[in-house]
Amino acid sequence: MKNHTLVLILLLATTACASAENYSEDPIRTLLPFDAIPAITEPQFVSAGVAKLAPDAPVIGVTFNDESHAYSLYLLNGHEIVNDVVGGQNIATTW
Amino acid sequence: MYDHQTRSLWSHITGKAIQGPLKGKQLKTLVSMPQIAWKTWQLNYPETEVLSLPTVGGTREGINRDNYADYHASQRAGVSGTEYTDDRLPNKSLVIGVQVQTKDGKRQFRAYPITHFTETAVINDTLGKVPLLIFHDKSSFATAVFKRNVAEDVRTFRAQDGHFVVDNTGTLWNLVTGEATSGTDKGKRLERLPAVNIYWFAWARYYPRTTIYRP
Numbered sequence: 394m395k396n397h398t399l400v401l402i403l404l405l406a407t408t409a410c411a412s413a414e415n416y417s418e419d420p421i422r423t424l425l426p427f428d429a430i431p432a433i434t435e436p437q438f439v440s441a442g443v444a445k446l447a448p449d450a451p452v453i454g455v456t457f458n459d460e461s462h463a464y465s466l467y468l469l470n471g472h473e474i475v476n477d478v479v480g481g482q483n484i485a486t487t488w
Numbered sequence: 489m490y491d492h493q494t495r496s497l498w499s500h501i502t503g504k505a506i507q508g509p510l511k512g513k514q515l516k517t518l519v520s521m522p523q524i525a526w527k528t529w530q531l532n533y534p535e536t537e538v539l540s541l542p543t544v545g546g547t548r549e550g551i552n553r554d555n556y557a558d559y560h561a562s563q564r565a566g567v568s569g570t571e572y573t574d575d576r577l578p579n580k581s582l583v584i585g586v587q588v589q590t591k592d593g594k595r596q597f598r599a600y601p602i603t604h605f606t607e608t609a610v611i612n613d614t615l616g617k618v619p620l621l622i623f624h625d626k627s628s629f630a631t632a633v634f635k636r637n638v639a640e641d642v643r644t645f646r647a648q649d650g651h652f653v654v655d656n657t658g659t660l661w662n663l664v665t666g667e668a669t670s671g672t673d674k675g676k677r678l679e680r681l682p683a684v685n686i687y688w689f690a691w692a693r694y695y696p697r698t699t700i701y702r703p
Binding site: 416417419421422424427432433434436437438439440441444445446447448449450451452453454455456457459460461462463464465466467468470471473474475482484485486487 | 489490492495497499500506507515518520521522523524525526527529530533534535536537538539540541542547548549550551552553554555556567568569570629693694
């Protein structure tokens, strides 16, 4: 896989953080195998002018350094993660 | 979620790796518009590009059906069988989840039930001594969280129309872009913080110390 990677809008950072989470004691249950919900690793885009989206369709919107991307939530239902680059930032948009 | 390189497992709520070689590593949560009506996003960002998936005979940007509509309408909380027991709110209450880092390096968490935004689009609050502006427009479903200061000057906001709000100096702000659109502050931007629309059961499980906003 070439570019890639992760997954909400997140960037890899190495800082540990004070943890208040007790979810870490919850068991990890495997419900689906890897890639049963395939993440998007090479996203394609169209311009706003030609996009066929209903006016009230819900989207996630991201903007960095004057570059903006919109992702239909109903499309993301089937993929959950878009590995993307927006305004020079490597991001994972997750739903 | 998992990463292809190490197959570590990550929580997409916290951004932290919970299993595998990268366990304990933390992704940085960036600012975004977690949900907004397409027409409102396009109005504010006309140059935006739109995710489009390859399909038979071309690409498609939209599906007009929410495959999770039944889940959202139901009382079911998650899919893992985990029991969620923080009954301060009903499990499926939709909240805006906010966290701030205080000066002593600790984090504070607060949930803003979406039902508070039926009468007004803005809540002026302070969390961990950080003055906050919580915004949710019920018509476009836009959600945003900002620090409500301009340099050192803390402002108080009230709803005006849709995603436009006014502060106590009379300045008009667009809270989709975070930018002042009139007055001497025109062109200035409020500092945006990460915001999520999330069901209470998930927010409370990951951040059990969270408080709940009460008017």
